[in-house]
Amino acid sequence: MSQAVKKPLTTLQKSINKNVTVRLKNDVEYHGRMNNIDPYMNVILADASEYTSGNVVANFGKIVIRGNNVLFVKIDDTL
Amino acid sequence: MSQAVKKPLTTLQKSINKNVTVRLKNDVEYHGRMNNIDPYMNVILADASEYTSGNVVANFGKIVIRGNNVLFVKIDDTL
Amino acid sequence: MSQAVKKPLTTLQKSINKNVTVRLKNDVEYHGRMNNIDPYMNVILADASEYTSGNVVANFGKIVIRGNNVLFVKIDDTL
Amino acid sequence: MSQAVKKPLTTLQKSINKNVTVRLKNDVEYHGRMNNIDPYMNVILADASEYTSGNVVANFGKIVIRGNNVLFVKIDDTL
Amino acid sequence: MSQAVKKPLTTLQKSINKNVTVRLKNDVEYHGRMNNIDPYMNVILADASEYTSGNVVANFGKIVIRGNNVLFVKIDDTL
Amino acid sequence: MSQAVKKPLTTLQKSINKNVTVRLKNDVEYHGRMNNIDPYMNVILADASEYTSGNVVANFGKIVIRGNNVLFVKIDDTL
Amino acid sequence: MSQAVKKPLTTLQKSINKNVTVRLKNDVEYHGRMNNIDPYMNVILADASEYTSGNVVANFGKIVIRGNNVLFVKIDDTL
Numbered sequence: 001m002s003q004a005v006k007k008p009l010t011t012l013q014k015s016i017n018k019n020v021t022v023r024l025k026n027d028v029e030y031h032g033r034m035n036n037i038d039p040y041m042n043v044i045l046a047d048a049s050e051y052t053s054g055n056v057v058a059n060f061g062k063i064v065i066r067g068n069n070v071l072f073v074k075i076d077d078t079l
Numbered sequence: 080m081s082q083a084v085k086k087p088l089t090t091l092q093k094s095i096n097k098n099v100t101v102r103l104k105n106d107v108e109y110h111g112r113m114n115n116i117d118p119y120m121n122v123i124l125a126d127a128s129e130y131t132s133g134n135v136v137a138n139f140g141k142i143v144i145r146g147n148n149v150l151f152v153k154i155d156d157t158l
Numbered sequence: 159m160s161q162a163v164k165k166p167l168t169t170l171q172k173s174i175n176k177n178v179t180v181r182l183k184n185d186v187e188y189h190g191r192m193n194n195i196d197p198y199m200n201v202i203l204a205d206a207s208e209y210t211s212g213n214v215v216a217n218f219g220k221i222v223i224r225g226n227n228v229l230f231v232k233i234d235d236t237l
Numbered sequence: 238m239s240q241a242v243k244k245p246l247t248t249l250q251k252s253i254n255k256n257v258t259v260r261l262k263n264d265v266e267y268h269g270r271m272n273n274i275d276p277y278m279n280v281i282l283a284d285a286s287e288y289t290s291g292n293v294v295a296n297f298g299k300i301v302i303r304g305n306n307v308l309f310v311k312i313d314d315t316l
Numbered sequence: 317m318s319q320a321v322k323k324p325l326t327t328l329q330k331s332i333n334k335n336v337t338v339r340l341k342n343d344v345e346y347h348g349r350m351n352n353i354d355p356y357m358n359v360i361l362a363d364a365s366e367y368t369s370g371n372v373v374a375n376f377g378k379i380v381i382r383g384n385n386v387l388f389v390k391i392d393d394t395l
Numbered sequence: 396m397s398q399a400v401k402k403p404l405t406t407l408q409k410s411i412n413k414n415v416t417v418r419l420k421n422d423v424e425y426h427g428r429m430n431n432i433d434p435y436m437n438v439i440l441a442d443a444s445e446y447t448s449g450n451v452v453a454n455f456g457k458i459v460i461r462g463n464n465v466l467f468v469k470i471d472d473t474l
Numbered sequence: 475m476s477q478a479v480k481k482p483l484t485t486l487q488k489s490i491n492k493n494v495t496v497r498l499k500n501d502v503e504y505h506g507r508m509n510n511i512d513p514y515m516n517v518i519l520a521d522a523s524e525y526t527s528g529n530v531v532a533n534f535g536k537i538v539i540r541g542n543n544v545l546f547v548k549i550d551d552t553l
Contacts, residue, residue: 005490005509008516008538016084024150025500025543026104035084041540042087064087065151066120069104071498072539095163103229105183114163121166143166144230145199148183174242182308184262193242200245222245223309224278227262253321261387263341272321279324301324302388303357306341332400340466342420351400358403380403381467382436385420411479419545421499430479437482459482460546461515464499 012037012073019076020045024069028052032060034073041067091116091152098155099124103148107131111139113152120146170195170231177234178203182227186210190218192231199225249274249310256313257282261306265289269297271310278304328353328389335392336361340385344368348376350389357383407432407468415440416469417460423447425460429468436462486511486547493550494519498543502526506534508547515541 006014020034022043032048043065050058085093099113101122111127122144129137164172178192180201190206201223208216243251257271259280269285280302287295322330328350336350338359348364359381366374401409415429417438427443438460445453480488494508496517506522517539524532 006518007510008512008518011510011518011536012538026150036086036090038087044085044087044090060153061155062090063151063153064091066146066149067540068147068542069150070540071500071543072537074534074537076535105229115165115169117166123164123166123169139232140234141169142230142232143170145225145228147226148229184308194244194248196245202243202245202248218311219313220248221309221311222249224304224307226305227308263387273323273327275324281322281324281327297390298392299327300388300390301328303383303386305384306387342466352402352406354403360401360403360406376469377471378406379467379469380407382462382465384463385466421545431481431485433482439480439482439485455548456550457485458546458548459486461541461544463542464545 009039011075012041015073015075021074021076022065023071023074024065025071026069030060030063030065032063035062037073038067041070041073043067043070043073088118090154091120094152094154100153100155101144102150102153103144104150105148109139109142109144111142114141116152117146120149120152122146122149122152167197169233170199173231173233179232179234180223181229181232182223183229184227185229188218188221188223190221193220195231196225199228199231201225201228201231246276248312249278252310252312258311258313259302260308260311261302262308263306267297267300267302269300272299274310275304278307278310280304280307280310325355327391328357331389331391337390337392338381339387339390340381341387342385346376346379346381348379351378353389354383357386357389359383359386359389404434406470407436410468410470414471416471418466418469419460419464420466421464422466425455425458427455427458430457432468433462436465436468438462438465438468483513485549486515489547489549495548495550496539497545497548498539499545500543501545504534504537504539506537509536511547512541515544515547517541517544517547 022030029051030045030048032045035044035046037043046062048060048063049056095115101109108130109124109127111124114123114125116122125141127139127142128135180188187209188203188206190203193202193204195201204220206218206221207214253273259267266288267282267285269282272281272283274280283299285297285300286293332352338346345367346361346364348361351360351362353359362378364376364379365372417425424446425440425443427440430439430441432438441457443455443458444451496504503525504519504522506519509518509520511517520536522534522537523530
């Protein structure tokens with residue numbers, strides 16, 4: 001992993017195509033492959049699973065989450 | 080499906096006339112044909128059904144949803 | 159109805175003088191003739207009825223709704 | 238009353254010195270003479286009465302309401 | 317009092333050094349001398365009393381209230 | 396104390412290094428020395444104590460509070 | 475530590491690579507090494523632990539928190 005200091009939005013851009021977990025403000029989580037993300041944190045997830053209280057409650061082929069709902073994005077560093 | 084990496088808003092634009100499910104922050108969902116969408120995620124749905132807790136509760140010929148209410152847009156890739 | 163693809167705000171502009179139902183974030187609905195609407199979705203309704211839980215609870219000759227409260231605008235296509 | 242189509246903010250500007258009812262997001266209502274209003278919907282009410290659940294609970298000589306709290310402005314067309 | 321029509325923010329500017337009551341969105345009220353106010357409605361109150369449910373619960377020599385919390389400013393016209 | 400009328404943000408700038416109490420929208424309060432503040436009301440507090448319901452619940456060497464959470468800043472005029 | 479007065483965002487920038495605690499509006503806290511932060515307070519935490527009510531409930535290799543959720547950032551001055 002690079003030792004260089006990257007800005008948060010740059011880090012997210014460099015994580016495209018990694019698996020991520022996106023937690024929203026309503027505490028629901030989405031796990032999937034991050035196809036893309038923009039500076040507002042609008043994010044495309046492919047092959048996404050929706051989790052509430054740790055359980056999968058739905059699966060989605062492709063969703064676009066509106067960025068203002070995002071609490072955090074967890075990046076899986078193990079490609 | 081294209082292998083090219085598209086930005087979230089571009090992906091939504093390219094999905095015009097597909098069927099989508101729009102989930103709002105209040106957990107109500109709208110399923111219909113996405114006639115158009117703008118960068119704020121204001122979205123026009125035609126022949127839309129409204130779902131609460133998985134049940135259809137209303138049908139609308141045409142609605143324009145204000146973008147700031149959107150949690151996510153799920154795209155049906157099977158045209 | 160036009161087959162052309164119109165942007166959400168254009169669709170709303172073209173619906174001026176149609177009857178619409180405006181649902182707000184607080185789940186109250188207003189039905190009336192849409193005299194005008196601007197890009198922020200500030201909307202003028204004339205001869206408006208206010209509905210809560212499907213019942214008319216008030217009538218207004220003319221109200222101007224502040225756009226940020228709008229959940230969606232349903233357009234009555236039958237002029 | 239003019240048949241011309243006016244924008245929402247223009248309609249509010251043309252209603253200065255009319256009696257209005259301003260309903261806020263917290264469901265409290267203020268009835269009074271609208272001395273002035275700006276495009277953000279900051280509004281000055283003179284000789285205003287405050288209503289909760291339809292009852293007058295306070296009277297104010299002059300208040301300036303911050304626009305972002307406004308749900309709608311009802312215009313009394315009978316000058 | 318002037319008969320001229322003043323904009324809401326101008327009216328507030330012209331009320332500097334008057335006594336005012338500032339009600340916030342959380343229903344707490346602050347009464348004091350308005351030392352200054354800016355267009356965002358950030359407001360300085362001197363010799364301020366804090367009221368909840370009509371009772372004084374605290375006194376402050378000088379506070380600066382962040383404008384986005386303001387519901388309304390009531391102006392005491394009797395200098 | 397100066398008799399000149401200062402803008403709210405100027406008053407806050409001139410109060411750097413004074414002791415202040417910052418109340419947040421969630422009703423928690425922070426008392427400490429205000430090292431700095433910017434126009435968005437992002438504020439640095441040093442040697443800060445956190446209060447809930449009037450009791451100290453934590454102490455912090457240095458915290459940076461995000462401005463949009465601020466309800467008000469109370470300035471201790473007694474240097 | 476520098477005696478110079480630094481702006482809040484500058485202070486955060488100068489704290490990159492320090493350990494911090496980030497408390498969010500939902501009262502959940504994240505402790506970890508702050509890899510980077512931008513002016514919106516979007517923040518990258520590495521080797522982060524999530525705390526609710528003072529207990530560790532999860533560990534994350536790397537998360538990017540969206541800035542608008544931040545209540546405050548506590549800086550550990552002991553490098």
